[in-house]
Amino acid sequence: IKDNGKIDSYVIAQKLRVYPPKAGWGSYVKTVFDDNILEISAEIIEKLHLKGMANIQFKKDERTNEPKLIEIHTRTSIFDFLGASAGQNIPARYYFDLTGVEMERSQTYKTDIKYINLSRDIRLLARHRKEYDSSLLEWMNSYRNVSVYDGMIIKDPKVFFYKLKSVLAG
16 A cells, blocks of 8 residues: 555455354465455545555455455465465565565456465365365365465475375374
């Protein structure tokens, strides 16, 4: 957010699965575009005179489907990897802005870029799959085309098996 209150760059992400269910950390997340969330965020930024980096989080009310503000962070999060994969490296943009280095400006990003935290998601699958009304095949298919694997590189499967072993053991 610039000194004039204008949004310099942003990424909107939707948590499709969270661990623990309903109020936990994102285990399966994807980038989306949502005009309503962007508009509400801009209003919040203006009213609070925010500048710098902000992570504004909402939860949709299950009864009305309306977004409700749950928190605002003035720091980065693990989902910055998701944003960078979608084309918006917000921490880098913020750093370059603070240091006076010019960077090409773009407010576009790719949607449907997916992030997964396997440790959380495997626990969720093992303990709470019924709450997501998803078959095992549907759940496994959601792992296709994931761009960001938290804490691992997909080319090194040893990390996956290490995480799987630790999840199943505890």
